[in-house]
Amino acid sequence: MFKQSANPFTPTFGHVPFALAGRTDYIDDVFGGLANSPGDPNRSTIFVGPRGSGKTVLLTAITREAADLGWVCVDSSARAGMLSTIARRLQKNSEHLLTPPPLSDVVGVQMGPAGFTRRMRDAHPKDEIACIEETVEYLCEHDACILFTVDEVDATCKEFCDFVDLYQYFMRKDLDVALLLAGLPSQVSTLLSDEGISFIRRAFQRPLDRIPLFDVEQALLETIEQNGREIESDALALAASASGGFAFAIQLIGYYLWRQGSATSPLQTADVQQAIDQAKQEMERSIFVPTLRELRPREVEYLCAMLKDTGPSSTSSIAHRMGVSMTNASNLRRRLIEYGVIREVRMGLVEFEMPLIDEYLRTMDSSSNLSRGSTPLERYQSRGVLPLER
Ligand SMILES: Nc1ncnc2c1ncn2[C@@H]1O[C@H](COP(=O)(O)OP(=O)(O)OP(=O)(O)O)[C@@H](O)[C@H]1O
Ligand SMILES: [Mg+2]
Secondary structure: OOOOOOOOOOOOOOOOOOOOOOOHHHHHHHHHHHHOOOOOHHHEEEEEOOOOOOHHHHHHHHHHHHHHOOOEEEEEEOOOOHHHHHHHHHHHHOHHHOOOOOHHHHOOOOOOHHHHHHHHHOOOHHHHHHHHHHHHHHHHHOOOOEEEEEEOOOOOOHHHHHHHHHHHHHHHOOOOEEEEEEEOHHHHHHHHOOHHHHHHHHOEEEEOOOOOHHHHHHHHHHHHHOOOOOEOHHHHHHHHHHHOOOHHHHHHHHHHHHOOOOOOOOEOHHHHHHHHHHHHHHHHHHHHHHHHHHOOHHHHHHHHHHOOOOOOEEHHHHHHHHOOOHHHHHHHHHHHHHOOOEEEEEOOEEEEOOOOHHHHHHHHHHHOHHHOOOOHHHHHHHOOOOOOOO
16 A cells, blocks of 8 residues: 555545536436526425435535526525524625625614624524525515525424425515425435425425446546546446445545555556455445434344345245235335335335445344344344344
């Protein structure tokens, strides 16, 4: 191993990578919608995907490009205080268009942007809604267009529901606005079943599926070559296929790969193999363990029952292996699909959606000495993957 120049890969969360792999169809659709009139359905889009599938990055990449095209972009996440964040960012990002700031009337003080920000922190959500509404109307009257993004959607967040109502009002008034949402499958499914904000059901849903391996290869190659190194073609193909097209895994494998080999010779399959081994451990810590911890014991059991198959599993065989009714098994299956861990290949057949998690579960299932005589659940619990009491 040698000391290499700055690593261009970014295995963190929310960081737009050096080269974005795939997602061009979704990006094109959104920009098609922004170029079109306010009624375009692509202007209300929800990105859905498991942890590390690239939701935040996609929102960020789109808003950067939209801001370059002159859109006023306002990012937020669904949590308490989001309305105040939106009001503040809306004000800040449209300062050049607001003269004088129209919001000062609403909160009853006549002051500049800095003063407004201080005042808003204490403001009641009703005032914040009024501020956002008034600013958006003012901006749209002056030919501005506004793109809102809300990450980590959460139907239980009152401020988020209030904001969705407000957005719906903007749409009714035909204002030049757009709203992009992103969330975990479980969050989005709760959202879609919420009667209070049923308007969301009409938004376009875009699942962040695995990225095609061809696109992954392109992104890896671009990142490696444009940062001054080379990679052999079989090594590149191995790195791409080991990522399973999972966004976070692409960055992790790339990151460890960058630390291998020598500066002068191209990266080889042996380097990739080492990088894969290191990346797996990190995937375990940051994706698999948190995901499994969110599941109920019966849901983990369902996954364990799937491990007996080399390809897709039949849902009736799983119910049989678990000794539960088809109805119970299908409830477990629905939740696992919502979590983005498995997917339905076709009616009655499921397979793992999250790459490498089956391999991880298999290792856990067979590696431990604790395995003798204990259930898979107990083994995961004993290894700290699942809490003992649930
Ligand atoms: N299209 C992509 N191509 C390559 N790398 C990507 C892509 N999208 C995301 N990444 C990388 O994947 C990692 C995770 O992305 P991101 O934080 O957007 O995931 P997320 O779906 O928002 O996860 P979470 O649900 O935990 O918030 C980041 O390191 C990012 O650089
Ligand atoms: Mg995110």
